[in-house]
Amino acid sequence: MMLALYRAGRRGEAxxxxxxxRGELVAELGLEPGAELRELHRRVLADDVRLLPGLPGPPSPLPPDIGDFVGPTTSSP
Structure with missing residues (x-):
């Protein structure tokens, strides 16, 4: 929800x-938010533009495209 609000230009609400x-977690469970939520909070506070859609993110773990694929061919009648 925080990310959606931030992307909608509603930073304050995020x-x-x-x-x-955080208040509910502390009051009900005695726990602080986890690392992922704290990191998102830090990035929203910093107006990290990488949170916005359409911007480059981390590099893809996939290998680069392969060259031409060689395989069976079909012939037209």
Missing amino acids: LEIFQRI
Whole structure:
């Protein structure tokens, strides 16, 4: 929800969601938010443009494209 709000240009609301979630976690379970949620909060605070859609993200773990594929051919009648 935080990410969706941030991407919709509603940064303040995204930060409010974090505070609400954190408050509930601390009050009900005595736990702080996990690393992933804290990192998202930090990035929203910093206005990290890499959170916006359509921008380059981390490199793909896939290998580069292969050359021409060689395989059976079909002939037209």
